[in-house]
Amino acid sequence: MSKVVVLNHPLIDHKMTIIRDKNTGSKQFRESVSEIGGLITYEISRDFETVPKVVESPVCRVDGFELAKKIVIVPILRAGLGMVDGIHDMIPHAKIGHIGLYRDEETLQPHTYYAKFPTDIKESLVLVVDPMLATGGSASAAITILKDRGIYNIRYVGLVGTPEGIKKLQEDHPDVDIYLAALDSHLNEEGYIVPGLGDCGDRLFGTK
Ligand SMILES: O=P(O)(O)OC[C@H]1O[C@H](OP(=O)(O)OP(=O)(O)O)[C@H](O)[C@@H]1O
Ligand SMILES: O=c1cc[nH]c(=O)[nH]1
Numbered sequence: 001m002s003k004v005v006v007l008n009h010p011l012i013d014h015k016m017t018i019i020r021d022k023n024t025g026s027k028q029f030r031e032s033v034s035e036i037g038g039l040i041t042y043e044i045s046r047d048f049e050t051v052p053k054v055v056e057s058p059v060c061r062v063d064g065f066e067l068a069k070k071i072v073i074v075p076i077l078r079a080g081l082g083m084v085d086g087i088h089d090m091i092p093h094a095k096i097g098h099i100g101l102y103r104d105e106e107t108l109q110p111h112t113y114y115a116k117f118p119t120d121i122k123e124s125l126v127l128v129v130d131p132m133l134a135t136g137g138s139a140s141a142a143i144t145i146l147k148d149r150g151i152y153n154i155r156y157v158g159l160v161g162t163p164e165g166i167k168k169l170q171e172d173h174p175d176v177d178i179y180l181a182a183l184d185s186h187l188n189e190e191g192y193i194v195p196g197l198g199d200c201g202d203r204l205f206g207t208k
C-alpha cells in the first residue's frame, strides 16, 4: 500500500490558510499556490537518491553529490499549472510534461483532452501535480495515462486531499506515494472539498 504523507510545516500551514481564505485576491492566490508547491518539493525531496560527483572548487577538489534520477513534473491541467513554477524553482533542471483533464460537473468523471511528455520520462522520477485530490478520479486517470506509456516511477503531489480521494488513489495505484499539504474532511454533494479552497482552476485563472 502506498504511503500518504500530510506535510506538517508552519510555513505551509500559513500559506494554506491564505489560499483557503475566500477574500484572498488572485495575485496572492497564484503566488501562494506556487510557493506551497516549492515548499512541498523541498520536504519530499529528502529521500531523493544522490550519486557522488567530484568537482573542483576555486580552492581544491571536492567530493559532492548530484541527483541520481532525472525529474519530470507533470501538472494536471489546468490547476496543476499553478504549482509548477514553485516546484521548478526548487528543481530547475526538471522537465515538464502535461496531462489535460477536466472533471464532468454532473458525473464527476474525468475526461482527457491532452497528454505530452518529455522523451526520457521513462527513466525519470515523475511528480504528478494537482492541487485538488477530491474524488481521486482525475489523479487516478492521469497516473493510468502514464502507466499505459510504461512510466512507473511516480509520486502524487497535491495541496488538499480527502479520505475518498486517497482511498481511490491507493486502490487504483497502490505503488504511488501521496504527498499533501492538508487532509480535509469530506466532499459535498457537488463534489467540492470541505472546507477546501473552492474551485482552484477558476481562482488561479479568473474564469468565474
Ligand atoms: O479528484 P477529482 O474529483 O477528479 O477532482 C479534482 C480535479 O478537479 C479539478 O480540476 P477541474 O476538472 O475543475 O479542471 P480545471 O483544473 O481545468 O478547472 C482539480 O484541479 C482536479 O484536477
Ligand atoms: O473542491 C474542489 C474539488 C475539485 N476541484 C476543485 O478545484 N476544487
Ligand SMILES: [Mg+2]
Pocket: 079, 199, 200, 201, 202
Ligand atoms: Mg476547476
